[in-house]
Amino acid sequence: MLQRIAKPVLLLVLLVLARQAYATEGMWLPQLLSGLNEKEMKGMGMKITASDIYNINKGSLKDAIVSFGGFCTAEVISEQGLLLTNHHCGYDAIQKHSSLQNNFLENGFWAKSAVEELPNPGLFATFIVRIDDITKAALQDVKPGMSEKERQSVIDRRLNDIKQTVRRESWQDVMIKPFYEGNQYFLFVTETYRDVRLVGAPPSSIGKFGSDTDNWVWPRHTGDFSMFRIYAGKDGRPAPYSKDNVPLKPKYALTISLKGVKQNDFTMVMGFPGRTTEYLPSEAVKQTVEVLDAAKVDMRDAALKIIDGYMRKDQQIKIQYAAKYAGTANYWKKWMGEMQGVKQTNGIGKKLQYEDNYRQLMEANPVWKQKYSGVLDSLNLYYSQIQPYAQARDYYSELVKNVELFTVGDRLITFLNDVHERGEGQYETMREQFLASMQPFYQNYNAKVDHDICVSLTNLYAKAIPARYAGNEFAQIWQEHNRDGRTLSDKLYALSGLTSPEKLKAFVQQPYNTVVSQMWTDPATRLVMAMRKGFVDNVSKPLADIQANINNLQRTYMQAQMDVMSSKKAFYPDANSTLRVTYGKVDGYNPRDAIHYDFYTYLDGVMEKYVPGDYEFDVPARLIELYKKKDYGRYGVNGKMPVCFIASNHTTGGNSGSPALDAHGHLIGLNFDRTWEGTMSDINFDPAICRNIMVDIRYVLFIVDKYAGCTRLIDELKLQ
Template sequence: MKNVWILLLAISLSTYVKATEGMWLPLLLAQLNEQEMQSMGMKMTAEDIYSVNKGSLKDAIVHFGGFCTGEVISDQGLVLTNHHCGYGQIQSHSTLENNYLEDGFWAMNRKQEIPNPGLFVTFIVRIEDVTDLVLNNVTEDMDAKMRQSWVDKNTKEVTAAAKMEDYQEAMVRDFFEGTKYYMFVTETYRDIRLVGAPPSSIGKFGADTDNWVWPRHTGDFSLFRIYASPDNKPAEYSEENVPFKPRHHLPISLDGVEEDDFTLVFGFPGRTEEYLPAAAIEQRVDVVNPIRIGIRDRALNVVNTAMQADPGVRIKYASKQSRIANYWKKWIGENQGIKATDGVGRKKAYEAEFRERVMGNPEWREKYGSLLSSFERLYGDLEPYAATNTAVGEIAGRNIELFRLANTLHSVVKMYESSGAPMVESRMGRLEDFVEDFYKDYEPSVDQGVFATLMDYYFTEISDEHQAPFAVERYVEAGKDADKLASMIYLKSKLARPGVLELAMEEGPEALIKLIKNDVAYALARAISDYNDDNVAGKYRDIKAEIDDLQQQYMRAQIDVFTERRFYPDANGTLRVTYGKVDGYQPRDAVRYEPVTYLDGVMEKYVPGDYEFDVPQRLRKLYQKKDYGDYGEDGKMPVCFIGTNHTTGGNSGSPAIDAYGNLIGLNFDRAWEGTMSDLNYDASICRNIMVDARYILFVIDKFAGAGHLVEEMTLVHPKKG
């Protein structure tokens, strides 16, 4: 029976990477994926997707702002991305008088398109394998520090020697835990203008309730335009710039999707950790995620209450609330998905087969025999430090705005202490822009509420030996009452008062540094962070460094041991292709989700006046008349669909592309049950959620009356030949 079990497990491992799993480098599609993709229905070749010799799909894909993906959908530089990717820009242009978040925005001509300082898009020109060059003089017996020294030296030489135009850049990224290296030659455009955005009642329909959830009915899209110099090269904003002419733009299919249709998602996924050991997954599920979720629960309770009570706060905190809530809900789904699919058990079964093979081979036993037991020991040592480090990161680093401001100002203090007033003076313009932007959307009373509830967590949930003495002293002064501590800090802190910091900046670096150093909120933030750095984070980093070294060995070991398995690199913010099919799923017993939603579902969810489920009157009228133009299907208006593509954060705004290379949708989310795909993909429940391209066109044309934008797109009927 044991031999039969091993045989069955080996068979399952040989097909461990399902056809729908993986985030593949476009450079390698011809040798690794093309045949399989075509067997799934794709009509293109690998060169149609990625080519350096001709225009290809990759020339229409952009890294949007460094945090999302976008795609060029016209020969005039029109870029499509998610509403939530453009949310910060839409918010920054919104006021109570011109509330583009609530009412939407549509430029009816080029002069109305709005510049966005600081926003950029990046194209990938080409990708090169530079592994041999980067690992030159690196040997297996080197310690981690020496190895990294050689890698850094070689990387500088590789990028310096890269053949490229003077307006291009080169970057090298590591893959498979530093066993492979690729160079990306890029072009970045920095004159990006807002063209169109639906109202949040469409672009964010369902808001927090529907976030990470299927069925979904959200028109999560926005439009921008790339401007270039008159010779079509990257340029800073100028009135002389003209719409960018791309090497390729995506045609848009009007034929829609059906179950089992081939789908390709092209974009810049942020970060996955698919090759972690079971011990790491257990710690994430049982320790780290519950801390993150609990802290953000508290912050969201305060922010949500304030937003519901005050329309002005709602505008100021719309983007901030989304930032807090997005990963809060993702972590909840991640935990549930891992437990529902026995993700830890699957990892342990995989590791059992790994051990079996390793112990049966003398060479492997010598090299890899102690890897898994070392992981278990090290993750046990890491746990108390991981718990505190996670909590302090959420409290002092992310969710209390006053602390986030103090952290930024601390970098100014360090600059002053190391380089003097002239250096601070030279950076004052940039600091002024940051401070102005910070206070524009800052409400001290809301932040004080968040401070109170999170500091209560700090003093009641974090172990006593990990609490900063200075913070404890202030807490005792406040009678061990977090609300009183908050009142004391926000009353005394000058950083909590808009205008005071600006005045100090006008007086010069010395006055600014004096104000910062004497501020009680700054002192408290530094005390918590510094104590954590000295007593927790340092030990965390030391143990984590050992784990990272083991992880690199474990990655090499898996590749050596499972020769029949096809490995794909973890996402690291670089350009990837993932492919799958339109497909429903069954999240639990007796529940089956269909793969397509319609405008009927929007109306079923409609709640007049509700900030999540209100529906614009014009959309309701179009629905009543069934006035869908060329975009409807059998008297219905498709809204969203799901597929089996393996996606993650950063894939927001990625195009969903059909078998012929046409845009059929816009990726914007994952189904809640499958958010654990960052750690453990399972084809049974992992689904990515996309807006149907026809719904996007319908909203632009029929709802917004911006048909001139549709006219510059290329609309096709591939299924009709």
């Protein structure tokens, strides 16, 4: 019997080891792939080389990837500078071009010619020209025993010198970022184009189908894409907007594959992931999911319920608050998934086990023990000490961010402080600049909505934050208004000079000294100053002191992990909005007992979810017509229209809009989300349930071609 089961058991062990070997965790620097990842990537099925991905001597995949506005990723898909990104990445631009008469959010937008492509002031696209390791030069003045402030000061001086001498063209920029908690530094030479025009976008009933209900959820049926175009000067270089600018001739444009994907196919995602913290100690992970995430979810949940109620009743408010609601809801739901995912996968327990293994290996090596003994324990202790301050910070931040009257007050205080520093003689000039900067804010502001948010959130804030952190001034104002958010809010919105652009202008048109003195009598600015003082005195200062100690030890602990645990795992740097490559395989997953999710969705699922007139699940008549006729053109497969698929690529915020590439480096999809259970991948990647969600490129092209009839865009593309 033992002999008869030995081979199956051995096979099972080998399969488990193979799965572990291809865990697909990591956000890797493209210039290091040849030394660190190329062999594994080819073992998983990749058919191209590392130099096809990153090359400074000829066009490569990295030359088709841009940082879109600094908050998303986009990719060049034609020789005429056509960009593809997510609908939610282009949402703000689409909204700004929308009105009740021309509601591009509701109806979509398609430029029938280049003349109709719409400029977007402030929007930019940044390419990476090359990446250099400058660690040795950056850290050459760092000495043992330096304080965090001293260390950073000498590094900053050295980085400034490096920037001045780096080899680059006059129109190129230089960016330097720390990696591995400041143990390494890399320099990026970049090119930024600031004439980026809206070309096309489906209606929100396609581009945002499922809206907030389906956000962070699989199965997904969202055509989350929009199209822009980069324009350059006639010399091909970056230039400010001009009607004389011409479409960019890129170094590289992606080829598009219409072949689709199947189970276990290799996939690769390139983009600019924003922030991850994969190497935190156990106490920090526990604090994040049990305290800080819970605080932020609490505040946003209350705000979103109020906004949603108004948006459902008023079309104008729906337009005004669409982008704000989406932005607020995005991380609200993400944090809930993060909490659930860490709990479901025993993330904290696994982190504790990892730390036990680390301690055993560290203490068994005399050199490591002398160098790193006590670092982890001290780090966990500091995180315990910072917890109440971090919680107070998050409640305060969410209050000021979500109550927009407080946002105005905060900006006004900052503006007056700037005048004080520069001199009162600058007041009139700076006042006009301040008022101009506030105009876009008030275009999407409704005092009635904000009033109700203020009622709810001030009640939550006062209940959650101990008086010693909120401050005496806030406590007094709260007491004056019977410790009641509605009583306080009624007064604020009835009497404050900040609730409309006209009132704000009248308020600041007074002499500087008058405005400063009246800040103490206006109820909104008085409250904002009280909260701000309480935060600075009682939260920000002690938090900063503890954080400095954490930063120091976290950097040491990062190096310790790379030294001690190098035989156990490969270490990639945390995301920091720089270009990265992540790779995995097309695969479903099992989120809970007896539940299995397949890796593909189809247009059939859109129709199954269809609710006529619903703002989340309505479906355009034209799409219904195409579905009934099965008129999918060359984009359908066996009478079905693929919509979305999932794979095990390690992504995060900032990867929205990133291209999903196949084994040949061809575009097969557009990354736009993660599964709810896998949102924890920012702090705790687990290959069993962490999946990224992509819209199939064939659905994108189907919408552009068959739905919108915008064949001029299809004609630009290189299809295979």
